[in-house]
Amino acid sequence: MQVKINISLKTGVLDPQGRAVENALSGLGFTDASHVRIGKQITLDIDAEDSARAEQRAARMCESLLANTVIEDYSIEVIDAS
C-alpha cells in the first residue's frame, strides 16, 4: 500500500531554509514570492491489510522517527490501496 507523508514545520516555527530560498529567489528576480516554507514529502510502501492499518502504521513511524513532533506537523495519505 503506497503511503504519502507530508511533514512541515508548525506555524510560528522559524524556517531558515525557507528564508534562504526566499532570498535566493528574490536575488534571481522572483520578487513575487513570499512566505516560503520547506517541508518533507516521504513516500513509502507499507505492507498492511487495509488502508486504515497502513495509516496507523505510518502515524507510528512519524511519531517514532520521521517527524519531530515538537516542531513539525505531519499528514498521512494512502494513495494506492493495492
Added chain:
Amino acid sequence: MQVKINISLKTGVLDPQGRAVENALSGLGFTDASHVRIGKQITLDIDAEDSARAEQRAARMCESLLANTVIEDYSIEVIDAS
C-alpha cells in the same frame, strides 16, 4: 496565491536518504516499510493575478532554482487562489 510545489527524485535515481530512513525504520521494528523515497514540499505565496499565472511563475522558479531537473521531477498545485 498559495502554491504547493512537490519535488521528488525521478524514478530510477538512487535515494540514499530514503535508504537510510528505510534501514532506520527497519531497525525500530517497522519491517513492513519499503521503497522509501524522500522529496521536498515547498509552500509559498506568489503575488499573481490568477492561478494560471501563479503556476507559470512557480514552474519558472522550479526550473531556475528549486528543482534539479536532471534528477528531479516537480509538480505544482495552486491551493489557495485568493
